[in-house]
Amino acid sequence: MGSRSPHVMAATGPPSTPYGAGIGRRRGWWACAHHDEGGPVHRLRQIGHDEEGPVRRLPQIGYFASSPVRRAATPDRDRTMSAARRLNQAAGLLAASVLADSGVEHYRGCFENPAMYLPLASSALSLAASLHGTADARGGGHRLRDAIYALAGLTGVAGTGFHLYNIGKREGGWSWINLFYAAPVGAPMALSLSGLMGFLSERLRRTPSNRPPRLLGFPAGRTLAALTGAGLAGTTGEAGLLHFRGAFQNPAMVLPVTVPPIAAALLEATAAQDAPSPGLRRATGGLLRLTALLGFAGVGFHIYGVSRGMGGWRNWSQNVLNGPPIPAPPGFTGLALAGLAALWLLEGKQ
Amino acid sequence: MSDSRTGYEGYVTAAADPFDRPRAIGGRAPDVFRPGAWVPMRQYADTDEVDFAIVGTGAGGGTLACRLAEQGFSVVALDAGPFWRPLEDFASDETEQTKVFWMDDRLIDGDNPIKMGVNNSGKSVGGSTVHFQMVSLRFRPEWFSSRSQLGYAEDWPLDWREMWHYYDEVEDALAVAGPLHYPWGPKRKRYPYRPHELNAAALVLARGAEAMGTAWAACPLATVSAPRGLSPPCVHRGFCRIGCSTNAKQSVLTVWIPRALAAGAEIRDLAMVGRIETNDARRVTGVHYHREGQWRFQKARNVVVAGYAIETPRLLLLSESSRFPDGLANSSGLVGKYLMTQCNQSVWGLMDEEIRCYKGPPSLSINEHWNYVDRHPTKDFDGYYLFYSQGPLPLEWLAVQTGARGLWGEALRTEMEKYNHQAGLRMVGELLPYENNRVTLADETDQYGLRIPRITYTYSENDKRLIRHGMDQMEQHLRAAGATDIFRQEDDTNHLNGTARMGDNPTTSVVNADCRCWDIPNLWICDGSVFPTVGGVNPSETIQAIACRTADRIRRMAARGES
DSSP, rough: TTTOOOHHHHHHHOOOOOOHHHHHHHHHHHHHHSSSSOOHHHHHHHHHHHHHHEEEEEEHGGGGGGGGGGGTTHHHHHHHHHHHHHHHHHHHHHHHHHHHHHHHHHHHHHTGGGGGGGGHHHHHHHHHHHHHHHHHHOOOOOHHHHHHHHHHHHHHHHHHHHHHHHHHHSTTSHHHHHHHSSSSSSSHHHHHHHHHHHHHHHHHSSSSSTTTOOOTTTHHHHHOOOOOOHHHHHHHHHHHHHHTTTTTTTTGGGGGTTTHHHHHHHHHHHOOOSSSOHHHHHHHHHHHHHHHHHHHHHHHHHHHHTTTTTGGGGGHHHHHHOOOOTTTTHHHHHHHHHHHHHHHHHHHHH | OOOOSSTTTTHHHHHHOOTTSSSSSSEEEEOTSSSSOOEEEEOOOOOEEEEEEEESSSTTTHHHHHHHHHOOOOOEEOOSSSSHHHHOOOSSSSTTGGSOOSOOOOEEEEESSSOSSSSSSSTTTGGGGOOOOBOOOOOOOOGIIIIIIIISOOSSSSHHHHHHHHHHHEEEEEEEEOOOSSSSSOOOOSSSSSOOOOHHHHHHHHHHHHTTOOOOOOOSSBBBBOTTTTTTOOOOSSSSGOOOOOSSEEEEEETHHHHHHHTTTTESSSSSEEEEEOTSSSSEEEEEEEEEEEEEEEEEEEEEEEEEHHHHHHHHHTOOOOOSTOTTTTTTTTTTTTTTTEOOOEEEESSSSOOTTTTSSSSSSOOHHHHSOOOOOTOSSSOOOEEEEEEEEEEEEEHHHHHOOOHHHHHHHHTTTTGEEEEEEEEEOOOOOOSSSSSEEEEEOOTSSOOOEEEEEEOHHHHHHHHHHHHHHHHHHHHHTTOOOEEEOOOEEEEEOOOOOOSSOOOTTTTTSSSBBOOOEEEESSGGOSSSOOTOSHHHHHHHHHHHHHHHHHHHHHHOOOH
């Protein structure tokens, strides 16, 4: 397995998929991209045009369904734009999670400080920009989206500052009990991550068509893998802290502190190697997909968790506020999408 | 009837009065977690000679019933009180909830008569743990050898290291929610659940401790901070001291009793034991008990008395006969003697900010500093104490104003308006054992025709010094936290212990370390009455730990064929 290169795969052809038309077109472009790097301009434009069509959108919808290894036949430009739009999806999911979560939690805190409205506004904007970006298959950046994502990033950093202040000022200072019950230390960073993913998306979109994509001065796949890994680690830390507060009373509470860090570690390992084995890439893709699914499953678990409060869902107005945060887990899904985008770019590197 | 998991609406009126007639009959017992529901219960005939008849189902008896049943013994546990389903029986009403206390007639005397019938007694399946404050603390190790290591009172016949193991077991069973690092005492296993969020009253204690340079911690509590089985996480209602209506509280009623039933024990509610029978071989043969309007007799190979420090000596004394003219297990003459309580004084103050101290478990933060100080220039007493934050409910607070402060009329009304800004600290202090503090039998009789107990209690000078020191410290801490208009509530006691002390010597104790009576080998006492000293912490966890140890000892003895 380890010696099987993408070139061999291209030569032998990828296994059949449910998206026959799209995959077939990519096979043609794979050959073009490698035999005539950069490719004719008119053919690249043809890709941009195709991406807006319904046929091109199918693989986006079925992203979880096919292995990244099987997708090794996409041309660089196509791949870059796909990654950029997936980053918009990631940013959107993170923003949606923050919007709902900070809405509930800051309502619980009675919006005591007017600054507590900021993450709602910023995450709503980030969500709108992400929806726009996801639908936008054109190359080049978008200034307003860029500005919104920058705002989200900064709001998250400022929020972290507020939360750190809230923890430190309490009796006991930096103690476990304040980490458990004061403002959640890691939550605002989800908004920063939304901004970051959107920001990176804009950078990818601006990649000249004849160059391999780079982010922050490094190859895009590796940069994105590193940042996504850090994001997953931080989110795992936050989930770990709060699930520890809940004494891991349900065995499923272990999942978000085991699966995502393994996925992140595999992603880093993949990014670190010039020629990662197909097995490693498959495992990375699998774990990232599992992480993405876990984010949605977490919503279900948390809905169940709310039902275990006194009075269950009939007492929803109290239990939603005091039970496990229902909107929080999809943050993992957002980061997993970013990780899959990173994997996508890394494969392009091959 | 419903099998709803956590439903609670409408059941208060629908439920049959648990005082009317026993609920645990007909092969079933109340399911404490489901309104109107039942769990199957094994039942024994009075003529069945069960392995153990246990009198009382509180921290000692309920725990022991569970552990013995799980070990395969046949067990009948009797309690004078009703068998509650908290979800349908408990109301957020202080007056209504006095039903969980033992309010039967008692006589009190001595220089400092102990006020009975509220926080220091319980008449329910589950005993006083139904309304306990859930404070789950371990003894300081040295207290097990007070005489030899600290130079006062008595040594216990138990080794603290062995007790540490049983504390672990109890804390696991109760899913105690406590801090990750407890500032006092030897290293302990991590509490099973994380500490609860602190309310404003708890933060007042923290602020005072930080200003005074003493340590503080979130108080280890037997109420869950996350879901556990059918117990929802605590919602900080604050009615803990009159019965938890959500079942977040991990009491004997919600923890050990369901386990006991599942293991085949029979629980008999509304069953008042009035006498233990003996035979010519000077062994006990069973118990006479009153249930459904008649006296009955349950045969048993062993009898365990677990009625707490008043009812246990009362029953032993009531069981006098020509064979045992001074009452059972009383060859030492110590049954009923060395009654101890713990001082429970408070200091209250007014805070600028709103505190609403009644929200949440009453004692969310704790300061055990003075439990671990042996020598200090200001320490002029033997014994130890702690203090924690407090959260009195409205009527309780009213009683403080009318009682401790003697307020009435306009002054009372004005003071009550400050309720939401009040914060207080309450001590639990070790009062020493004295022979003259005792339980005897009065000539008056109760509704069962049984002679009622007379409870005689007087503080020693040492006790008074300890109380004074505690109140001074609490006042300083409260002032350091920013409280003003500080006043003291000087007369209050809580837990009761002693009256059937354990020891190594039959002439100076009633039971041995295994809670087995020196005089009658098949008679056991397993509750707070076996304490030689009370220490400066709430006793419920120690009582349960002793019960767990006793169960293990009985298993080993049975395995060796001892009878």
